[in-house]
Amino acid sequence: MFRGHFEHAIDEKGRTSLPARFREVLGPNLDYRLVVTPALGDPCLDVYPMAAWEKLESKLAELNAFDPQVVEFRRFYVSAAVEVEIDKQGRILVPPALREHASLNKSAMWLGHGQKAELWAKENWVTLSREKNPADLRELRAAMGKLGL
Numbered sequence: 001m002f003r004g005h006f007e008h009a010i011d012e013k014g015r016t017s018l019p020a021r022f023r024e025v026l027g028p029n030l031d032y033r034l035v036v037t038p039a040l041g042d043p044c045l046d047v048y049p050m051a052a053w054e055k056l057e058s059k060l061a062e063l064n065a066f067d068p069q070v071v072e073f074r075r076f077y078v079s080a081a082v083e084v085e086i087d088k089q090g091r092i093l094v095p096p097a098l099r100e101h102a103s104l105n106k107s108a109m110w111l112g113h114g115q116k117a118e119l120w121a122k123e124n125w126v127t128l129s130r131e132k133n134p135a136d137l138r139e140l141r142a143a144m145g146k147l148g149l
Contacts (some may be wrong), residue, residue, distance in 0.1 A: 001025060001112070001114050002022050002025070002112030002113060002114060002115070002116065002117045003021070003065065003112040003114075004021060004112050005109055005110060005112065006019040006021070006022075006109070006110045007108070007109055007110075007122060008107075008108050008110060009045075009106060009107060009108070010094070010099070010104050010105060010106055010107065010108050013093065014089060014093055014094045014095070014096065014099050014104070015087075015091040015093050015094070016087055016092060016094060016104075016108050016119070017089070017090050017091050018090050018091070018110070019036075019110050019147040020090070021100045021112075022110065022112070022117060023086070023090055026049060028084070031049065031050050031051065032085045032086045033049075033050040033083055033084070033085055033086075034047055034048060034049060034050065034083070034084050034085075034086065034092060034122050035047070035048045035053040035081050035082070035083055035084075036048075036084055036092070036094065036095075036098055036119070037077055037078070037081035037082070037098075038051075038076075038077075038080050038084050038098060038101040039100070039119075040073075040076060040077055042079050042118075043101065043102055043103055043120075043121070043124050044102050044118045044119060044120040044121075044124070044125075045098055045101065045102045045104075045118065045120075046113070046115045046116055046117075046118060047092070047110075047117045047118070047119055048118060049115075049116075050083075052115045052116060053081070057078070060073070060074070060078070069141060075099055080097075080098075082095050082098060085133065086107065094119070102119060102120065102121055102124070102126055103121040103123075104119070105121065107121070107122035107123075108120065108121060108122060109121075109122050109125040111125070112119060134136060
């Protein structure tokens with residue numbers, strides 16, 4: 001499970017290090033492949049280990065292929081996905097179109113979300129986190145309570 005948040009640099013070639021804690025989660029039999037895709041509705045990227053992405057694709061394959069929302073999801077989420085490899089230094093190369101979507105330049109924030117991670121431009125993450133006021137967070141806590149958490 002990916003947990004926590006970590007700041008890492010983005011180099012001039014568009015590479016960033018996968019946090020060491022995230023690499024540990026991938027285990028000793030590390031599958032060096034990740035899938036990166038633009039998050040829907042947020043200026044960040046979703047990053048999946050290959051096994052988690054394949055589970056998502058399997059669930060998607062069971063859905064009605066003619067449902068307009070399924071078509072939209074495939075069109076804007078799945079078709080934009082890119083497989084990347086973790087290099088020997090623990091870095092991934094984020095393709096230019098995905099860097100543009102997330103405004104990734106010099107500094108990035110990795111956010112753990114359990115089965116996947118998000119990759120944000122640090123300045124966008126700081127702005128978003130500052131916009132959250134205590135009332136918003138109390139409302140979120142109440143909603144999670146209703147879901148049984």
